[in-house]
Amino acid sequence: QVQLVQSGSELKKPGASVKVSCKASGYTFTRFSINWVRQVPGQGLEWMGWINTNTGNPTFAPGFTGRFVFSLDTSVNTAYLQINSLKAEDTANYYCAKGGVRGVMGYWGQGTLVTVSS
């Protein structure tokens, strides 16, 4: 069965970097995109962008350019989200989600809480 398992919660100081992993199983990793979605606690869902797992080409939503990096390690079926120069407002749950029929997000990771605090 399809599963996306994300890395655990992180506590970081402002200015630091964090790298969240999303390990996929149960399907051919390079056939389907991986999306990233942010959810600030108590708020709604924001689509951050997606990465083409075949080419490695990332696409970022407005507001998620510059400090955000999507990457892959196809040898271990894992996608990564790196956020540089962390700010307090980056505190959120970050979800990875597998693209499916016409790109809909059919399967989601359990989420990774990133807390940025001095």
Place this chain on the structure above:
Amino acid sequence: EVVLTQSPGTLSLSPGERATLSCRASQSVDSDYFAWYQQKPGQAPRLLIYGTSSRATGVPDRFSGSGSGTDFTLTISRLEAEDFAVYYCQQYGSSPETFGQGTKLEIK
């Protein structure tokens, strides 16, 4: 960017009642690229409906989606206790993909 506005913000109903959730887009959305998600506290979102009206695997048939253009609806025919959650609409036909702000379905 397509802005999605959901209404109502909160819907208070009793088990067994019918729920109708609305989502209005700021511009026309291709109905092949419209979805609904359910999210319960402490959990990741779960895909319910894609392509406006197709139920995802394992979704009970009391959930149905409809609509076209700028107006879309999620209907839950007879509410069960497990259905009380937050629901989000989403369009994934144009970049950036966007979500509505959510409708909280609570027990009356």
